[in-house]
């Protein structure tokens with residue numbers, strides 16, 4: 001069978017050729033892999049080919065990496081223990097003291113925390129700007145080593161100008177790195193096809209699909225700009241002389257070396273196994289929940305106390321034009337700005353029977369108040385710049401029946417739901 005379409009790749013890609021004929025992916029619960037001879041051990045360490053130790057690579061994790069690679073349209077994939085680990089490794093592999101990063105201003109709260117609390121003390125400067133071509137181009141300098149943006153920036157649901165940013169990145173010879181968590185492993189958006197060079201993502205969300213395990217990944221596309229990336233020009237990138245390998249391979253090897261071998265942010269084979277099977281139903285879940293989200297976005301606008309609804313599928317949404325070009329479905333995330341700010345949000349949530357948690361991409365519909373949770377550690381101005389207002393509620397739409405969700409939302413927004 002020709003594995004070209006997402007739904008087909010999701011259930012076929014990455015299945016190993018098992019010596020016993022297992023049709024599933026076995027869990028290799030082993031810390032180390034033995035060598036038959038001194039020479040074989042030496043060869044594995046020299047080339048990085050063949051397994052040695054599960055902090056660095058493992059066949060179950062490799063099966064997941066191959067599936068992710070196919071689904072995002074990447075050339076290389078490295079799995080991590082969490083999305084946060086993936087972001088840190090992808091960027092630390094490019095940056096050192098004195099370097100600069102230009103990043104979209106609306107980002108996941110902990111990504112901003114990583115910039116302020118880890119990168120700043122290491123002497124790495126981050127410029128936060130709107131994820132638009134002119135703003136990003138104006139912020140670039142000779143010390144810029146990467147551009148970083150988020151698909152449907154969390155939580156304001158802003159879509160970057162991927163193609164414009166990719167052109168700026170190519171012209172400046174720095175990689176465009178995209179946090180594609182909201183792109184749902186390529187089911188919703190595939191930034192690598194739009195010119196991005198690296199995707200980082202949390203697998204905790206839609207890949208897991210059931211809110212059960214954490215995971216993350218870095219995906220890398222072949223491109224000739226890798227030749228010009230200073231961090232890869234030195235010998236020793238990824239533990240090998242950089243002349244031995246192609247550019248994207250050198251970068252992927254460096255990400256694996258830094259993030260897994262040295263920092264140990266390794267995904268367990270048990271969790272890799274869960275994520276591997278989560279991916280098999282991802283497409284079905286996304287299709288269904290996206291349809292429900294579109295219905296709810298329209299319905300929410302009819303409810304009292306709703307100041308604004310953001311959903312990329314709404315024809316008058318500011319992101320709709322780009323969404324039509326970039327998104328394969330309009331996704332399962334929507335936000336509601338509630339009248340009355342913080343107190344308004346509190347009143348709605350008091351009446352709300354939906355699960356309240358700082359997660360998304362779950363089978364259940366989940367609501368969160370970003371101002372007091374995911375983004376609460378950021379200064380007020382930075383929250384507002386990221387589109388987080390005191391009255392904002394973020395919904396991750398799940399697999400429930402749409403009519404039941406409407407009834408629940410009616411209760412949240414009217415006194416009829418009073419508790």
Ligand SMILES: *Cc1c(COP(=O)(O)O)cnc(C)c1O
Nearest residue numbers: 082083084108154181202204215
């Ligand atoms: C959740 C999330 C992350 C971090 O992922 P973890 O798996 O929780 O570490 C990063 N970026 C975005 C956009 C997220 O939603």
